[in-house]
Amino acid sequence: MATPFQHLTIDTLERWLENDTSLTLVDIRDPTSFAGGHIPGSRHLDNDSVAALFEAAPRERPLVVVCYHGHSSQQAAAWLAGQGFSEVYSLDGGFSEWEYRLPGRVERGGP
Known part of the structure; x- marks a missing residue:
């Protein structure tokens, strides 16, 4: 069975952001880590905010998931x-x- 998601390199994401590529960027780390620093334009995603993501994010737009080291983001x-x-x-x-x-x-500050 094919993997339902693709791997993305940091170089590619940086290029997409520089080119203002239309995408949704979500960060699944804990709120304190997110507030301590996150990729500009990302939104914090957890069990409490997933419903808002489903309402706001177009399903056809690329969705990039970020975690601490690139492991738990694969499951998400x-x-x-x-x-x-x-x-x-x-x-x-x-x-x-x-x-x-x-x-x-890196952007600092709350969600």
Whole structure:
């Protein structure tokens, strides 16, 4: 069976953001970690906010899932693909790799 999501490199996501590619970017880390730093344009996603995501995010728009290191985002991406999102990605390396490689492209502050 084919994997319901695709892997996304940090280089590709950086290029998409620089080109203002239309996408939905969600971060599934805990709220404190998210507030401490996240990829600009991302929204915090947890059990309490998933309904709002379903209402707001177009199912045909690429959906990128970010976690700490790129592991738990794979499970979340597979689940979201099963909820009708047609193009779902898990960010390889997660936020920790993004912050390491692109420290100037980190937003601080609450959800």
